[in-house]
Amino acid sequence: MSTPREPATPPTSSKSAKHVKVVIRTRPTSEFAANEIKFDADQKSVHIHIPKGIDGGFINNQQENWDFRFDSILHNASQEKVYDDCGHQIVKSVMEGYNGTIMAYGQTGAGKTFTMTGATENYKHRGLIPRAISHVFREIAERPQMACTIRVSYLEIYNEQIVDLLASLPDGGDGYNTSSSGGGDAFLAVVEDKAGVSHVKGLTMQIANNEEEALNLLFEGETNRSIAEHQLNKISTRSHCIFTIYLESRSRVESSERVISSKLNLVDLAGSERISKTHTQGLSLKEAMYINKSLTFLEQVIIALSDKKREHIPYRQSKLTNVLRDSLGGNCNTLMIANIWGERDHIEETISTLRFATRMMCVSNTPEINVQFDPFALIKKYEREIKELKQELAMHDSLANRSHVQYESFGEGQRMELLKSVKAFLKDEENDLEIVSLRQVREYFQQFKAAYKSLEQEREDLQSSIKKMIVNNGALTGDKLSSMHDDLDISRQIHDADDGVGETEASGFSVGLAPSNGKGLPNRNSLKKKKMGGSSMIPNARNLGQGGLAHGEEEDEGGYDREYSSRQDEHLPVLPNQAGAKHKFPYAGAMVSRADEFENYKRNKGAEVYRILCENKATLKEKKKIAQVLGLQINASKLQIDSFKAQIEARRGRAKPMAQEASASSNDIIIDEEEYALIDKLKTIKSTYRDAVEQLKSVRAEVVYCSKLVESVRGKLMSEFESWFEGCFGVGGLGNGAGMGGGGDDSYGGFAEDVMDIGEKFDRLQLEKMSLEDPDSLPYYNARKNTERRMLRK
Numbered sequence: 001m002s003t004p005r006e007p008a009t010p011p012t013s014s015k016s017a018k019h020v021k022v023v024i025r026t027r028p029t030s031e032f033a034a035n036e037i038k039f040d041a042d043q044k045s046v047h048i049h050i051p052k053g054i055d056g057g058f059i060n061n062q063q064e065n066w067d068f069r070f071d072s073i074l075h076n077a078s079q080e081k082v083y084d085d086c087g088h089q090i091v092k093s094v095m096e097g098y099n100g101t102i103m104a105y106g107q108t109g110a111g112k113t114f115t116m117t118g119a120t121e122n123y124k125h126r127g128l129i130p131r132a133i134s135h136v137f138r139e140i141a142e143r144p145q146m147a148c149t150i151r152v153s154y155l156e157i158y159n160e161q162i163v164d165l166l167a168s169l170p171d172g173g174d175g176y177n178t179s180s181s182g183g184g185d186a187f188l189a190v191v192e193d194k195a196g197v198s199h200v201k202g203l204t205m206q207i208a209n210n211e212e213e214a215l216n217l218l219f220e221g222e223t224n225r226s227i228a229e230h231q232l233n234k235i236s237t238r239s240h241c242i243f244t245i246y247l248e249s250r251s252r253v254e255s256s257e258r259v260i261s262s263k264l265n266l267v268d269l270a271g272s273e274r275i276s277k278t279h280t281q282g283l284s285l286k287e288a289m290y291i292n293k294s295l296t297f298l299e300q301v302i303i304a305l306s307d308k309k310r311e312h313i314p315y316r317q318s319k320l321t322n323v324l325r326d327s328l329g330g331n332c333n334t335l336m337i338a339n340i341w342g343e344r345d346h347i348e349e350t351i352s353t354l355r356f357a358t359r360m361m362c363v364s365n366t367p368e369i370n371v372q373f374d375p376f377a378l379i380k381k382y383e384r385e386i387k388e389l390k391q392e393l394a395m396h397d398s399l400a401n402r403s404h405v406q407y408e409s410f411g412e413g414q415r416m417e418l419l420k421s422v423k424a425f426l427k428d429e430e431n432d433l434e435i436v437s438l439r440q441v442r443e444y445f446q447q448f449k450a451a452y453k454s455l456e457q458e459r460e461d462l463q464s465s466i467k468k469m470i471v472n473n474g475a476l477t478g479d480k481l482s483s484m485h486d487d488l489d490i491s492r493q494i495h496d497a498d499d500g501v502g503e504t505e506a507s508g509f510s511v512g513l514a515p516s517n518g519k520g521l522p523n524r525n526s527l528k529k530k531k532m533g534g535s536s537m538i539p540n541a542r543n544l545g546q547g548g549l550a551h552g553e554e555e556d557e558g559g560y561d562r563e564y565s566s567r568q569d570e571h572l573p574v575l576p577n578q579a580g581a582k583h584k585f586p587y588a589g590a591m592v593s594r595a596d597e598f599e600n601y602k603r604n605k606g607a608e609v610y611r612i613l614c615e616n617k618a619t620l621k622e623k624k625k626i627a628q629v630l631g632l633q634i635n636a637s638k639l640q641i642d643s644f645k646a647q648i649e650a651r652r653g654r655a656k657p658m659a660q661e662a663s664a665s666s667n668d669i670i671i672d673e674e675e676y677a678l679i680d681k682l683k684t685i686k687s688t689y690r691d692a693v694e695q696l697k698s699v700r701a702e703v704v705y706c707s708k709l710v711e712s713v714r715g716k717l718m719s720e721f722e723s724w725f726e727g728c729f730g731v732g733g734l735g736n737g738a739g740m741g742g743g744g745d746d747s748y749g750g751f752a753e754d755v756m757d758i759g760e761k762f763d764r765l766q767l768e769k770m771s772l773e774d775p776d777s778l779p780y781y782n783a784r785k786n787t788e789r790r791m792l793r794k
């Protein structure tokens with residue numbers, strides 16, 4: 001079932017403003033006030049003369065004459081004449097696609113209903129509506145080339161409520177109802193669409209296939225009209241009624257997607273008499289008030305429309321003006337028939353009607369043809385055109401020897417090929433991408449986008465994996481950081497990384513998860529912890545029963561405690577009077593604080609060396625951090641590699657029976673798209689993994705180098721301090737006068753001997769441990785020790 005549509009898009013015709021046409025129709029009467037009411041010969045002007053002092057005159061006593069001019073005056077005209085003058089042209093324009101409205105206005109009993117509906121018992125006296133219906137179907141019959149659909153709606157506005165006069169009809173399935181719930185709602189609401197066009201929501205729009213069906217609908221509605229007895233007229237309509245004919249037409253022969261949809265509103269307004277005149281009471285008084293109110297609002301809209309400066313038109317004040325929005329100052333050819341009852345008794349109502357009618361003439365409308373395009377028909381048309389254009393294009397290509405140009409959408413296989421090319425291009429494996437068509441360029445862009453997104457995703461995944469691992473292992477600061485740093489065995493990672501890439505069975509790095517007995521170089525801190533635990537096999541000053549220093553300082557503190565005591569830990573015996581971080585030496589009867597002197601030395605004589613030491617340590621720390629992050633990245637990548645491999649294996653396991661069956665006749669390995677994507681991802685992550693491993697190697701070399709530098713500068717600082725201390729305080733070695741073993745001139749040498757003995761023991765144990773656990777680190781360790789010894793002996 002097709003549906004009637006309101007014009008949503010501007011029509012193609014040019015717009016031109018037209019004022020509302022106003023025609024005066026008189027109700028025939030033998031008591032016509034011929035002395036007071038006169039019409040000009042051109043049948044367009046009305047002159048009213050009421051001499052002063054006439055009894056009953058309500059009008060301004062000062063005014064005796066009124067002149068009005070209209071489009072036409074139909075005095076005692078037949079129904080046929082009225083239709084020819086008022087209805088015919090508008091119906092014609094509706095057939096062309098313009099909206100039309102004819103409304104009857106006037107006092108009760110002036111002949112509005114007679115004009116619009118007519119006398120039903122006499123065919124000759126039928127009114128505008130049945131004549132319009134008949135005309136519309138005649139017009140349709142004269143247009144066999146057009147497929148036309150006629151729908152009809154009939155509503156009544158009674159006491160400011162909209163009633164569907166066709167709601168009682170059974171829904172035959174071929175009509176149209178503007179609400180989903182059908183036409184059963186008692187009162188309907190006016191709604192506006194996006195284009196500002198008003199609709200009565202839920203109004204029944206019944207299809208009429210011929211004149212008879214349309215007339216049946218008119219009569220059905222007539223019987224439903226609210227009728228109240230009235231003193232002026234036994235059967236007086238107390239409501240506004242709007243009978244609407246909707247036309248939808250399209251050509252049967254050409255451009256059938258073009259649909260013309262127009263409508264004709266035929267409006268019978270309620271009587272415009274004043275309440276006082278009708279002597280109404282009770283319910284009828286209420287009715288009269290509503291009628292009066294809505295006609296007042298109608299008048300306000302008319303006044304607003306006739307004032308060109310007014311921007312706001314108060315359509316929403318009443319249902320009537322809201323429903324007739326299009327007809328008043330909108331997209332419509334509008335004509336008003338002002339019915340007057342030209343008897344002396346009704347002269348004041350006549351003047352009131354003529355005044356209103358005059359104002360109505362000032363209202364301008366902009367009627368336009370309502371054309372829409374049927375989307376389904378449009379699609380069909382475009383499909384046809386595309387087909388023809390493709391044929392043409394193919395012909396041009398073959399003439400230009402361009403046979404491999406693809407204009408159709410790319411298939412998945414082709415897209416994969418393009419993706420390969422794009423990746424090769426991004427990796428510089430291909431210098432250029434071959435361009436053959438615009439569609440292909442678009443596909444390339446899509447693939448670039450996909451590749452970019454995929455890389456972004458992988459990067460995010462990697463980052464979140466690293467973050468997770470960091471969270472699992474604790475924050476990268478303080479003890480947690482150093483603990484992770486201890487566990488992060490860079491050398492082993494590189495070793496594993498070299499071996500593991502590309503091998504399914506390779507295991508990932510186990511940052512923070514390595515078993516306690518796993519191989520790993522016990523670095524400074526781990527050794528330190530073991531020493532502090534007191535059960536280490538590695539001897540140092542403290543577990544040799546010398547009391548020892550509080551040794552929990554961070555490497556970067558760089559004070560005496562660190563610089564000096566670390567040497568003491570490893571090489572020097574602790575003096576009996578050592579307590580905490582201070583080392584006291586007797587000098588000229590006073591205790592000289594070696595620690596204090598060392599602090600002074602760092603700030604003065606040894607300041608430059610100390611500055612270099614601090615710089616080197618900072619660099620070392622930074623490199624270690626980078627190495628640590630790289631280690632985490634490598635671990636994360638390895639986890640991903642393992643995961644992808646597992647997925648691929650799982651897929652292969654599932655696909656094996658099918659693949660065997662499918663490739664029974666050939667030796668081809670069948671890889672589906674999903675597996676291809678996994679392999680592709682695996683390749684990418686392996687590449688990331690290798691890159692990180694390479695970076696780690698290089699950073700590790702830098703760490704080694706920086707460590708050497710730190711140790712070297714530290715050794716230099718210490719030995720220079722020792723020399724300076726000796727020179728200043730005349731102490732011949734640390735053991736002199738301190739109650740240590742040895743003594744005399746070579747007391748320093750003896751002390752050094754002792755130191756070396758302990759150091760050698762320590763070194764030997766460390767070497768043994770390291771050769772077992774991580775032989776790769778031996779060169780580094782040996783070199784460091786040799787340098788330290790050299791520095792110490794200088």
Ligand SMILES: Nc1ncnc2c1ncn2[C@@H]1O[C@H](COP(=O)(O)OP(=O)(O)OP(=O)(O)O)[C@@H](O)[C@H]1O
Pocket residue numbers: 026027028077106107108109110111112113114115119233235236237238269270271272339
């Ligand atoms: N042009 C006319 N020729 C013959 N009879 C007419 C004509 N105009 C009106 N009448 C008669 O006058 C009476 C009142 O007319 P009508 O009901 O059309 O008035 P109305 O303006 O519609 O009143 P209301 O506002 O109460 O509905 C009717 O009996 C109608 O037949």
